[in-house]
Each structure stands twice: as C-alpha cells, then as structure tokens.
Amino acid sequence: MSDKKKKKLTPIQQQYQDFVQKREPKRPVIKNCIYAFLVGGTICLIGQAISAFYIHFFHFDEKSAGDPTVATLVFISVLMTGLGVYDHIAQKAGAGTIIPVTGFANAMASAAIEHRCEGYVLGVGGNMFKLAGSVIVFGVFSAFVIALVKVIVTKYLGGF
C-alpha cells in the first residue's frame, strides 16, 4: 500500500495494515526465479526446436520461421489451457509461463472460455482481450511513439 493511501486511514486501520504485512507470507523469490528460469527457458527451447523444424522441412529461412513458430506455440498453449494443464504449470512457474508468448495466448483463451456462459458476442467476444488487452494497448502505443520519433529523426532531420 502506498504512503498516500496510508495517510487517509484511521489509526486502527493503520494498525491493521501493519498486522497484515507481518502475517503476509514471504515470497520465495529465489525458488520462484529458478522455476521461472527453467520453465521459461524450456518454452524458448521448444520454440527454437519448432523453428528448426520449419526451417528444415518447410524451407522457411531463419527470419520467416518466426511467424509459424509463434503460431504453433500459441496453438499448443491454447490447447493446454483448454485441457486445464497450463494453469497447473503456471502455478509453479509464475513468470516462466506468463512472459513467453504462450502466456499471452493462455490469458486470451482462458478469458474466452471463462466468459462463454455469457454468450458468444458479449461473453467471448467482449472479454477475450480483458487480460491480454493491456499488452496490445501499451505495445502498440509505445511502438507508435518510438517509430514516429525514429522516422522523424532519420528521415526528416537527416539522422544522427
């Protein structure tokens, strides 16, 4: 809780906040990091293997193999989300499953499945980006600003 919010609380509420902070279990940061490293690394390793597969058998080159690789990983992750396997892995691996593109697919698929009971248009269509939308919004906005600055600097100001 931030200091600004703390000032507004009554003394008893402050006492309670301190009490909560003491009782909150310490997060096992090192253990979590090791899990995240191993699982995240494994997912990237699988991705590398898939892209090697596409380069070898379907004659993609190293650059164009990225797209089918990402699509395949997304497919696997959505399938595992639907079967309920992904969340079990995610509980242990934390960021190891959230940071790779599979986590993005998992967020979308789980939101879609969860809200299906509200109907296909309002439920599935409306909620699909509920969790994953922030990534797209901030990604696109920052990319827009960066690309704009870069274009102006390199094209119109003659570069550095």
Add this chain to the structure above:
Amino acid sequence: MIFFWAFVVGGMICVIGQIMMDVFKLTPAHTTSTLVVIGAILDGFGLYEPLIKFAGAGATVPITSFGNALVHGAMAEANKMGIIGVITGIFEVTSAGISAAIVFGFLASLIFKSKG
C-alpha cells in the same frame, strides 16, 4: 549452440519478469505490459535484432519480442510509404501471434467448458 542460448536468454527474460512480480509486487498484467514497452524501446535503439540473431527463439518467444515486432512493422512500412506507414504497418509483423491467439482462443471457447 543456438539451442543453449535460446534456453539461457529466454530463461533470463522470465527471471526478470519474476523479479518484477515478486520484488516490486507488480501484477502479471503490469509485468507483461512493461516488458512489451521495454522490447519496443530496445528495438528503437536497434538493440533487439542482435539479440534475436544471438539467441533465436530465446528472444522471439518472450513477450518482449511483441514490442520489437510492432516497431519493426511500423518502421518497415514507414520506409516505404513515409510517415503514414507508422500507422498502417504497425501490426504487419505481429499478425501471426495475435490472429493465431484470437482464432485458436475462439475455437477453444467453442470446444472447452469452463472448469471453475
């Protein structure tokens, strides 16, 4: 050798995410959004492409590559069409990930039932 570096670099990016979540107490949504912005900034300085050359899928699979790909698409289109290309080209490269996620996610909602 690229398999080894894919594992190490991909794992390290995930560790950075884990530290952001555990030490700085960010939610997963904040963490992924921040990493996407970091990826976009790195590509703005031309630093992400060497990482992809070095680590392969270790750099393309984590969500940071999403920001990188957005900038890349925008820049490629901007070089062809001028400043308007920044808007028209932004999804050019990331299309695979997003459309795959939408299509498969929708199919999953047709097939699977919520367990909660």
